[in-house]
Structure formats: structure tokens, C-alpha cells
Amino acid sequence: MSSSAGHSRLVTDPATRARRTQGPAKRLARRRPSLIQILILFLILLALQAMPAHAAGGVIVVLGDSLSSAYGFDVASGWVRLLQDRLDDDRAEYRVVNASISGDTTSGGITRLPAELKKHTPDVVVVELGGNDGLRGLPLEVTRENLERIVAESQIAGARVLLIGMRLPPNYGPAYTEAFHAIYQDLADKYNVARVPFLLDGIGGVDELMQSDGIHPRAEAQPKMLNNVWPHLKPLL
Numbered sequence: 353m354s355s356s357a358g359h360s361r362l363v364t365d366p367a368t369r370a371r372r373t374q375g376p377a378k379r380l381a382r383r384r385p386s387l388i389q390i391l392i393l394f395l396i397l398l399a400l401q402a403m404p405a406h407a408a409g410g411v412i413v414v415l416g417d418s419l420s421s422a423y424g425f426d427v428a429s430g431w432v433r434l435l436q437d438r439l440d441d442d443r444a445e446y447r448v449v450n451a452s453i454s455g456d457t458t459s460g461g462i463t464r465l466p467a468e469l470k471k472h473t474p475d476v477v478v479v480e481l482g483g484n485d486g487l488r489g490l491p492l493e494v495t496r497e498n499l500e501r502i503v504a505e506s507q508i509a510g511a512r513v514l515l516i517g518m519r520l521p522p523n524y525g526p527a528y529t530e531a532f533h534a535i536y537q538d539l540a541d542k543y544n545v546a547r548v549p550f551l552l553d554g555i556g557g558v559d560e561l562m563q564s565d566g567i568h569p570r571a572e573a574q575p576k577m578l579n580n581v582w583p584h585l586k587p588l589l
Contacts, residue, residue, distance in 0.1 A: 409445020410589070411472050415461050415502065416452035416480030416516075419551060419577075423454050423568050431577040435585075438578065444589060449474070457484045458498030465502055469509045476588050477506040478581070480516040480551060486532045487520065487567075496535045503543050512588045513545040516581065519556070546584045553580050 414420050414432050422430030427450075436448040451468050453460065461481045468474070479502055485495040499515070506513050517536035520529040540547035552569060554576060555561045561573040569577065 409447070410475035411447050411449060412476045412478060412585075413449045413451050413468050413472050413474040413511075414478045414480060415465065415468065416450075416478070417456040417484055418452075418454035418568060419483065420450065420452035420480045421454045422571075422574075424563050425571040429571040429574055431574040431581065434574055434578045435581070438582070446475070446589060452480065455484060456481065457488070457490070458482055458495050458502070459485075462498045462501050462505075465505055469506065469511070473509070474506075474511045476514065476585070477502075477511045478514045478516065478585065479503065479506075482532075482535070483518045483520075486518065486524065486529075489524070489528075492528070492531055492535065495532070496539070499535060500539055500542075503539055503545060507543065507545075513543070514548065514581075514585050514588060515540050515545055516548040516551050519550050519552070546588060548581055548584045551577060551580055 412435075414435075416432075420430070420432050421427070422433070427433060430450075432448060432450045432452065439446050439448065449468070449472050451464065453464075456464075458481045461479070469477075479499065481502070482495055482499060485498075503513050503515065515536055517533065519533050522529065524532075536547055536549075539545070550556075552573075555569050555573045558573075561570055561576070562568070563570055
């Protein structure tokens with residue numbers, strides 16, 4: 353077969369010409385997304401848009417006792433829930449995990465801390481513990497050691513720490529109560545962490561803001577508790 357004949361067949365053979373022109377078109381069609389793929393992508397985008405602002409952001413773990421667990425009233429009124437509400441209102445991308453247990457001590461806190469750090473990998477750990485230690489008259493060195501371990505282990509895990517200070521009723525004697533309160537300042541200075549001087553500042557001793565036991569604040573006191581915390585927490589976010 354001569355070269356001219358071969359050339360003529362290449363040009364005039366309709367089947368061959370159709371296959372060659374359809375090849376690129378078929379490859380292009382295979383690259384186009386199907387209607388199902390487009391629909392799936394659309395649903396994913398809708399789901400992402402519907403997610404709360406804080407879901408994709410950081411995590412704040414509040415490691416506390418009854419003062420943070422909304423003891424005696426609806427948890428939705430507690431200062432920790434109010435904190436989440438404020439963050440959402442400010443569109444701050446943080447999720448608040450309330451790891452507070454009524455009656456807990458610093459010993460309980462250090463026991464629970466590793467699991468909380470592993471589960472939530474928090475950006476911020478708010479430590480609200482020690483009040484029950486003091487009310488039970490536990491040795492101050494034990495309270496200090498436990499709080500120090502909580503602060504140090506949180507920092508090792510990469511979290512910023514806010515230490516919430518507490519005060520004891522005066523009937524425990526000035527030597528014990530002042531030494532107890534000083535623990536928080538000493539640890540804040542040693543580990544360079546933020547500190548709330550006193551969670552119940554402006555609340556403790558005010559009858560209309562305290563429950564009948566004189567120890568636990570009412571729901572009406574929770575916004576003020578958040579206001580005591582917020583100026584010290586906000587710079588950590």
C-alpha cells in the first residue's frame with residue numbers, strides 16, 4: 353500500500369475520523385462532575401455554614417467545683433454557660449467544656465486533669481479549685497502542691513492557664529485564711545499565669561446573692577461572677 357493511499361484513507365474514512373474527534377470529548381466529559389457530586393458538595397457547604405462559630409475554633413476547659421457547676425439552680429444560668437453565650441455573641445471561636453464537679457477538691461482535680469487534657473486538648477484551662485480544701489481545713493501544702501501540678505501539667509500540654517483565686521470565711525482564723533489566699537498569687541507569679549483575685553468578689557456576704565448555706569451563690573450572682581472572670585480571661589483568647 354502506497355503512502356498516498358494510506359493518507360487518503362485517514363482523511364476520508366468516516367469511522368476513523370469520528371473516533372478521533374470523539375476521544376477528547378469523552379475524556380472531557382469524564383472530567384466533568386456529575387450531578388450527584390455537585391449535590392454532595394452543596395450539602396457539605398451548607399453543613400459547614402450551619403455549624404456554630406466556636407465549633408472550628410479553640411477549647412476552654414473549666415476545671416472547677418460547685419461554684420462552676422451551677423450548684424442549686426439550672427446549669428443554663430451558671431457563669432460557665434454564660435461564658436459560652438458571651439463568646440458566641442462576640443463570635444469568638446471557642447467551645448467551653450465545663451469539667452466542674454460539685455464538692456471536688458484539688459486532689460480530685462489533679463486526678464481528673466490528664467483525661468480532660470487528652471480528650472479536649474484545650475487552648476485554655478481555667479482552674480477554679482481549692483475552696484473545698486480550705487473549708488475542710490486540709491493542709492495548705494497539699495492544696496498548693498495539687499494546684500501547682502494542675503498549672504504545670506496544663507502548661508506542659510500547651511494550654512494557657514487562668515487561676516481563679518478563692519477566699520475563706522474569717523472564722524477559719526487570719527493565719528490560715530491569708531496563707532490560703534496567698535497560694536493563688538504565689539503560683540500565678542511563679543508560673544506567669546493570669547489570675548482572678550477572688551471569684552466571689554462583690555458577692556460573698558451579700559444575702560440576696562447567696563444561697564441559704566452562705567457558701568454557694570444564687571443564679572442572680574452568676575453574671576457578676578462572669579464579669580469577675582472575663583477581664584482576666586479575655587487576653588488569653
